[in-house]
Amino acid sequence: MSTLLHRMGRAAYRHRVAVSAAWVAVLALVVVLFVTVGGEFDDEFTIPGSESQAALDQLREASPAAAGAGADLVFIAPDGSAVTEPQYAAAIGDVVAAAGRVDQVAAVQDPFTTQQVSPDGRAALATVQYGVPAEQLDADALETLQAATTAAADAGLRVEVGGGAFATGAVTVGPTELVGVVVAVLVLVLTFGSLLAAGMNLLVALVGVAIGLVGLLALSGAITLSSTAPTLALMIGLAVGIDYTLFILSRHRSQLAAGMAPEESAGRATGTAGSAVVFAGLTVVIALSGLSVVGIPFLTVMGLGAAGTVLVAVLVALTLVPALMGFAGARLVPAPGSRAARREQALAEHAGAPARTGGARWAALVTRRPALTVALTLVALLVVSIPALQLRLALPDAGTAAEDSTERQAYDAVSEFFGPGVNGPLVVLVDGLDPATAEQTAGAVAAAIGEVDDVVYAVPQLLADGSSAIVQVVPESGPQDEATSTLVGDLRDLAPDLERQTGVAEIAVTGQTAVAIDVSDRLAGALLPFALVVVGLALVLLLLVFRSVLVPVKAALGFLLSVGASFGAVVAVFQWGWLMDVLGVPATGPVISFMPILLMAVLFGLAMDYEVFLVSRMREEHVHGGAPRASVVAGMRHASRVVVAAALIMFAVFASFVHIEDVTVKAIAFGLAVGVLVDAFVVRMTLVPAVLALLGRSAWWLPRWLDRLLPDLDVEGAKLTPPAPAGRTLEAAGQS
Structure with a gap:
């Protein structure tokens, strides 16, 4: 793999104009497709093959109006008054008549005829029946229905419009989500010590996420695309796009600082760090694509959409990054005397010396008494995971909407005056x-x-x-x-x-409530099989990469610990209400049904990403004859800085989406943010070094018969021939 990617990197470096133009053309093409054939979002949750879905389809055939979307008009009289008073009753009658004339409305039930008046007389509930399902309602259906309630509001009644037809809405991305990008830029500048390198990194990530996201939106006319899917693709694509470019570009600058010619360095960075990027990216793509086996259409599209964005991020990192390296040439070499140059020089000169970098000092600390480190880390992670035992799953409804929205106000009013069951018949x-x-x-x-x-x-x-x-x-x-x-x-x-x-x-x-329950049950039932598939995939892939039996087992168990801690944090916040005011959680309740399986898919790829970059450097030191503990410390010395930067960027991007209004995205973003922090800093940078030091040389044991059967992926680039001595200076090479 490294040899192929090495040639690809050098080819992109040489043909940088053509490669860059090709990506610009791809971006222009997807924009044109989006403008011309793009459709609308569809937030319908369906589950083919279930009793509720089959009965709903049958009901739509027998009576389309009966299967149509439903809405609620809640009328609330002032304190000390009743809706049955003549002026209020007349106004409610006018609203019922006006609502019946609204487009797509099939019928409106008069609350006085159906006796939908609260026992205390303060509230009345009129049920609106549309002739079409919720996904076929006009974009301004809620506003039009609200406009029909003017007579009641003028009479002094409080009117709230809600119900199943308006339980969910489109997800909007605002300026707050850009905070993650700002933090990412700061981390990149501090990591590289170069505005040029940081700018290149961000540019590549934005190009990749733009192509993936706009391409997904362009397909909305042909597929059922929920409003959550593009936000998820944006969040994941932006995070992995920045990280994948960071891995390749940081290796390139390290090699330039060591005196390697720019073109050769671009090829080697693509062949080594790029191999890890391919591995990490494919794990995310496979895991996200695996969501399709659950058999729920909206989840399939969500997984495939995010997987497509990740795939684009990988391809952009492997081709556009070396092309931009060609444009930059020797200008990416750390300036003599700069902090970056001194750091790279220290790493080169003290490769076998005692710990000098922060990562190496931390590795030396956690491996000094590895058994104690392992015990303390396991206890801490298991304690944080305890709330996960009470994980409950459900689909979102108006009860999870923003507190100031009319659909949430209607939901709460119905629960208060008529009972919670009226919200979910x-x-x-x-x-x-x-x-x-x-x-x-x-x-x-x-x-x-x-x-x-x-x-x-x-x-x-x-x-x-x-x-x-x-x-x-x-x-x-x-x-x-x-x-x-x-x-x-x-x-x-x-x-x-x-x-x-x-x-x-x-x-x-x-009915809508039964369908939501069936979806949640299907997802809950698929969680364990999906976890086994993901863990099994991790074992196989890491076995191929590290050619070891114990390293994959350790990595898979670490992944499960990270997932458990992430689930525990989500339950504590979204079910128990811890920090809900700080994080803007509108209400406690069950966790969104597809959050656990989606979080596992994404976190799996990220966890393997960090595992490869850290452990591959440790294995490289071991292969070259280093002692077990010294190899661990040396590997951390070289790789920890990049992994820390990558994890901080991931956390910043995910955390910025925690403040989004939609509770579905909020829960997913929070779970991923916690998962990244736990996996990178607790599992990969604390537990992994301690376990490898504790295992010693046995960590790299592999039966000979299995060694002969396994293909050699060469993620570390061991098969690449040593670079020929440069006959020109770096400056000259950069101008060629």
């Missing part, structure tokens, strides 16, 4: 009715359902075809409560008995 589809007795049979089914624990009431409604009906079931518990999930299971267990007793063909539980 279940729909039971009764199919195969005899038209002659349909009303009586549907009533009998509703009555039986009403006797089930956690059911407040069940109301039957015949559909237009006469052979099917729906029963709206209102639970006592909210849509994200465990009791509601239990109720769905109880109703499905009851269905076969009801089918035999009533003679109907099918009784199925569906």
Whole structure:
């Protein structure tokens, strides 16, 4: 691999104008495609093959209006007043009539007719039924419905508009998210000691993420793309793009400082650091692409979209970076006497000397008593992981929206005046009715359902075809409560008995709440198999890279510890409410269903990234005859600075997205930020050196028969021939 990438790097260096022009053309092409064929976002959560989805599809065929999106109009009278007072009742009637004339609205239920008035008389609830699903609503549907409530507001009523149709909205990226980029620039300047190198690094990352992100948006006209997917692709693509370029560019500057000619250095940096970039990038791509095996469309698109952005970041780093090195030439050589030059000179002159850099001093400290370091680190990580045992999963609804949004206000008002279950009613589809007795049979089914624990009431409604009906079931518990999930299971267990007793063909539980529960259950069930696949992949890949049995096992266990700590932190904040005001978490509750599996996929790639860059340098020292502990310290001396910079950049980018309003992105960004810090600084830079020092030479043991079977990936670039002595000065070479 290193030989191929070495040739690729030198070719890009020589043909820098053509390579750069090609990437500019690719960027222009995806922009044109986005402008011409780009579509809109679709935040519908579907789960093909589930009972709830099959019943919902069947309901849409039988009665499109009954399967359409629903909204709530909540009217609240001032303190000491009631909505039944004449002036308020008249205003509510005007709003019901106006809402019925809004585009796409099929029906509006008058709260006085349906008796949807709170026991204290202060609130009334009008249900709006659209004739289309939520994903087909006009972009201004919420604003149009709000405009229809003017009469009630003028009469002195407080009116909130919400419901399932407006439970989620598009994710917006604001100036706050640019803080991560600013921090990344500062870290790059401090790491390189060069504005030119830092600028090149950021430029390459921005080009890669622009191509990947705009390309993903261009596909929105042909695929179902959620509003969260581009934000995730932006967050991950920006982070890995900066890091991958950092790895290659830092190796290039180190080689230039040692006197290597710029072209040869560009090839060698691409062949060595680039090999690790390929390995790390492919692990992220494979893990993210693996999300498609769960069988949930929106998660598949989200994973593949982020994977595509990472793949673009890898390709840009391997080609555009050496091309820009060609334009910079010798100007990337650390200036004589500069801090960067002195650091590189010290590393070269004291390769076998005692620890001198911060990374080497830290390695020497943690390997002095490796058993104690391992014990303390394991205890700390396990303690932080304890909250993960209480991890609960659910899809977001209006209860997780911003506190000042009308959909959140409507959600809270419905819970307060009518009970939490009204926010998440279940729909039971009764199919195969005899038209002659349909009303009586549907009533009998509703009555039986009403006797089930956690059911407040069940109301039957015949559909237009006469052979099917729906029963709206209102639970006592909210849509994200465990009791509601239990109720769905109880109703499905009851269905076969009801089918035999009533003679109907099918009784199925569906509706937005049931679909969300099924999605969460599917994702929860896929979490362990996915973890086993990811850990197994880590073992195989690291076995190929390091040609060792114990190093991959150690790396995989370290990854699981990082994931556990990250999950624990997410549970503590988003379920228990720790620091929720500081982080702007709108409400506590279950964690977004796809966060754990998505976090594992991304963190796996990042963890292997740091593992390769640190341990490959340690292995290189060991191969050249270094003692076990000395090899660990020497490897940290060379690689720790770059890994620290990469981890800080990753953390800054992810942390900047924690302040985004959308709770889904907030939870994912927070989990990744914590995971990066824990994995880089606790696992890779503390636990790994201690474990390798404790294992000694046995850490690199590999059975001979297995050594003969495994291909040699040569990530360290051992097969590259030594560079020929430069016949010209660096300055001359840079001008050629």
